[in-house]
Amino acid sequence: MNVFWGGEVQEGNPFCSQKGFPSWSASSSPGSPPSIAVHTLTASDEAVRVCRELGGVLYAPDRFASEVGAEGFGSFVEHVARVWGAYRGHVFFAACGAVVRAIAPLVRDKATDPAVVVADPAGRFVVSVLSGHLGGANELARVVAAVTGGQAVITTATDAVGAPAAEVLAARCGLGVENRAALARVNAVLAEGGTVPVFDPDNRWVIEESGLARFFEWVSDPGVIEAGRPHIVVDVREMGNVAGRLVLRPKVLAVGVGCRRGTSGEEIAAAVRGVLAERGFAAACVGVLASVEVKRDEAGIAWAARECGVGVRYFSARALDAVDVPSPSRTVKLRVGTASVCEAAAMLAAGTNRLVVNKRVVGPVTVAVAMAG
Structure with missing residues (x-):
C-alpha cells in the first residue's frame, strides 16, 4: 500500500483499458506473459x-x-x-x-x-x-x-449463502477499497442476509446482477445511518473515520501538472497533495497525472506518478492549446506553445470540458484537477 496517496492501488481505473478482477476465461494475449x-x-x-x-x-x-x-x-x-x-x-x-x-x-x-x-x-x-x-x-x-x-x-461466507461480497462488487464498479478493516463487518451483514446502507452521491455503486440490489439501501446522507451500523460510502471527498464505514474510492480524478525545469518529485507530490486536501478531495481517487509533451523527460513528474501508482498522459502543445481553459497564460504560450498546461491536460485526460479545481500555483508547480464522468 502506498502511504502517501492514502489508498490501495487496485484495478478498476477508468483511465486504463480494463477494470475489475482478472479474467481467467481466456489465454493471455500474444506477447504478454502468462498469468x-x-x-x-x-x-x-x-x-x-x-x-x-x-x-x-x-x-x-x-x-x-x-x-x-x-x-x-x-x-x-x-x-x-x-x-x-x-x-x-x-x-x-x-x-x-x-x-x-x-x-x-x-x-x-x-x-x-x-x-x-x-x-x-x-x-x-x-x-x-x-x-x-x-x-x-x-x-x-x-x-x-x-x-x-x-x-x-x-x-467464503458470502458465496456460501449466495450473497455478494463488497470487494467483488467494488472491483466490478471500478472502485478501490480504502479501508479493508471495514470489509469484514460489511460482509458479515451481507452473509447474514442483512442490508447495508450505501451513500453514493455520484451513482457509482451500480448493481447489475438480478437479486443483489436487495442487499443494499441507498441513503441521501451518511448522517442518517445509525451509529455503528456497517455501511458503504462511495465518494471522491475525504470522509471521517467512522466505525463500520467502508470507504470506496472511484479513481476518476485527472491531475494536470506543470512545473519549472528540474522540479523534484517530492515538490510535485507535495503540491498535488496540498491542492487535493485544500479542496477536500481524496488522493486515493487520482487516476492519472497529465502534462505537456515537452515535460516527458521531467523525472519529477514520473516520480510523483509512481508514488500514486498511476501513469502519466502527455499531450502535444497543439492539442492543449485547442482547449478552452479558465486561466490561459501568454507567458506559458510563449514558452511551450500552449496557453495552458495543467488545466488543459487535466480536462483532456478526464475527457471533460470543466475543472473541479482551477489552476493553483504552488511554488514551482501548477496543479489543476478534472473529474471523469
Missing part, C-alpha cells in the same frame, strides 16, 4: 488440459515433466517459493495439505497474495484456497471446474 501457473504432482491429463485452455505455464516433477510437456522441478516447496510472485493465479493438481504447507511461509496479505486453487488429479473437486475475492480465486476455481467437468468448492 496462471498450473502445477501437478502426478501425470494428470486434466492439468495439461487446464493449462492449455487457460494459456498458463505447466510445472511438474523432473521425473516426468518432459512426458507432459512441462517445466520440471526438484523440490516442490522450493519450486513454489521460486515462482510464487511471478503469476496472478496458481492452480495445483495435488493434495490440499501439501499445497498449504508449501504456500504457508509465502502468504502475506489478501490484497496482494495471488489466487490459489487446488484440484484432485482428475479435476473432480476444485477448491478455492487463497485470495477468493480480491485475488479472484473463487472465479478461477469455477473456470477450472468448467474445463474439468468437476465441482468448484467455494467456502
Whole structure:
C-alpha cells in the first residue's frame, strides 16, 4: 500500500483499458506473459488440459515433466517459493495439505497474495484456497471446474449463502477499497442476509446482477445511518473515520501538472497533495497525472506518478492549446506553445470540458484537477 496517496492501488481505473478482477476465461494475449501457473504432482491429463485452455505455464516433477510437456522441478516447496510472485493465479493438481504447507511461509496479505486453487488429479473437486475475492480465486476455481467437468468448492461466507461480497462488487464498479478493516463487518451483514446502507452521491455503486440490489439501501446522507451500523460510502471527498464505514474510492480524478525545469518529485507530490486536501478531495481517487509533451523527460513528474501508482498522459502543445481553459497564460504560450498546461491536460485526460479545481500555483508547480464522468 502506498502511504502517501492514502489508498490501495487496485484495478478498476477508468483511465486504463480494463477494470475489475482478472479474467481467467481466456489465454493471455500474444506477447504478454502468462498469468496462471498450473502445477501437478502426478501425470494428470486434466492439468495439461487446464493449462492449455487457460494459456498458463505447466510445472511438474523432473521425473516426468518432459512426458507432459512441462517445466520440471526438484523440490516442490522450493519450486513454489521460486515462482510464487511471478503469476496472478496458481492452480495445483495435488493434495490440499501439501499445497498449504508449501504456500504457508509465502502468504502475506489478501490484497496482494495471488489466487490459489487446488484440484484432485482428475479435476473432480476444485477448491478455492487463497485470495477468493480480491485475488479472484473463487472465479478461477469455477473456470477450472468448467474445463474439468468437476465441482468448484467455494467456502467464503458470502458465496456460501449466495450473497455478494463488497470487494467483488467494488472491483466490478471500478472502485478501490480504502479501508479493508471495514470489509469484514460489511460482509458479515451481507452473509447474514442483512442490508447495508450505501451513500453514493455520484451513482457509482451500480448493481447489475438480478437479486443483489436487495442487499443494499441507498441513503441521501451518511448522517442518517445509525451509529455503528456497517455501511458503504462511495465518494471522491475525504470522509471521517467512522466505525463500520467502508470507504470506496472511484479513481476518476485527472491531475494536470506543470512545473519549472528540474522540479523534484517530492515538490510535485507535495503540491498535488496540498491542492487535493485544500479542496477536500481524496488522493486515493487520482487516476492519472497529465502534462505537456515537452515535460516527458521531467523525472519529477514520473516520480510523483509512481508514488500514486498511476501513469502519466502527455499531450502535444497543439492539442492543449485547442482547449478552452479558465486561466490561459501568454507567458506559458510563449514558452511551450500552449496557453495552458495543467488545466488543459487535466480536462483532456478526464475527457471533460470543466475543472473541479482551477489552476493553483504552488511554488514551482501548477496543479489543476478534472473529474471523469
